[in-house]
Amino acid sequence: MRAIDITAPGGPEVLEWREVPDPRPEQGEVVIEVTAAGVNRADVHQRRGFYDPPPGAPPYPGLEVSGVVAEVGDGVEGFRPGDEVCALLAGGGYAERVAVPWQQLMPVPDGVSPVRAAALPEVACTVWSNVFMLARLRRGETLLVHGGASGIGTFAVQLAKALGSRVVTTVGSAEKARRLTELGADEVVNYREEDFADRLSADVILDIIGAKYLAQNIRALNTGGRMVTIGLQGGAKAELDLGALLTKRASIHGTTLRARPVDEKGAIVRSVVDNVWPLVSAGALRPVVYAEVPMAEAAEAHRMLDSGEHIGKILLVR
Incomplete structure (x- = not known):
């Protein structure tokens, strides 16, 4: 088969479409004939040499795909060749085929095309597991989403609104603010023009920035607030005012999804199918x-992502 290989750490130009060994399904795995793959910020970090795949994962980037089940290994439950699926991966999505544990497969939701289904697994599992399973966002509470124009941001805004929460977000341009308002955001702050913590407050914060926003995030948290950090685009180290955290009886969680055991990913996937897919x-x-x-042309997709001008997901299509 062919896959996008990272020839050396670097810019988009190091991504090369080349012949690689075909995957074979191990115990409990299926092989998917890939229709499309989502492009994520983690893929950029991997391309730059900062985010290696977990042990046993394919070396090629790609954390989510849509496609058709082509082969089924022993011990697989509920899936057979010919099924249209989308899947959460530990890697390997930028390819014609990929092997994945069956627990990480999801049916394509009704009303979603086979291509656009590739835009769902990573964002749905990330938002649902962090905002709702971990931070326990409740109806009537306020969610603050940083990077609202990202794939995760656009999905988080829609999902939280659909479940009855107030949603506020940060963006970097007037066009992104307009689009997020159309998606349901109640208030949008352009972080290039003002300090979001001067205007916004929230019960739950979904943070992709990390160190750069730590002090402002603590200021913006309501009493009893919960912050979940899932990215470090603004650095990994900052000083934490524990007094402010204690006064607000607030909590901070740091999580990742990619390296979790299959059973944990499977539990998240099942919860997404039960709770999120009906809304989709x-x-x-x-x-x-x-x-x-x-x-x-994955290199071009990475250039788009690196530019920061996109709103929503970028997909690679076969």
Whole structure:
């Protein structure tokens, strides 16, 4: 088969479409014939040499795909060749085929095309597991989403609104603010023009920035607030005012999804199918897709992501 290989750590130009060994399903795995793959910030970190795949994962980037089940290994439950699926991966999505534990497969939601289904697994599992399973966002509470125009941001805004929360977000341009308002955000702050903590407060914060926003995030938390940090785009180290955290009886969680054991990922996937997929099928939320790029041109997709101008997801399509 062919896959996008990272020839050396570096810029988008190191991504090369080349012949690689075909995957074979191990015990409990299926092989998916890939229709499309989502492009994520983690793929950029891997390309730059900062985020190696976990042990046993394919070396090629790609944390989510849609496609058709092509082969089924021993011990697989509920899936057979020909099923249309999307899947959460530990790696290997930028390829014609990928092997994945069956627990990480999901049916394509009704009303979503086979291509656009690739925009769902990573964002749905990330948002649901962090905002709702971990931080326990409740109806009537306020969620603050940083990076609202990202794939995760556009999905988090829609999902929290669909479940009855107030949603506020930060963006870097007027066009992104307009689009997030259309998706349901109640208030949008342009972080280039003002300090979000001067205007916004929240019960739950979904943070992709890390160190740069730590002090402001603590200021913005309501009493009893919960912050979940899932990215470090603004650095990994900062001084924490524990007094402010104690006064607010607040909590901070740091999580990742990629390296979790299969059983943990499977539990998240099942919860997403039970709780989120019905909303997708009903049209209450939809994947926001900025561009569909041929998989062989993954370097161009990475240039789009690096530019920061996109709104929603970028997909690689075969």
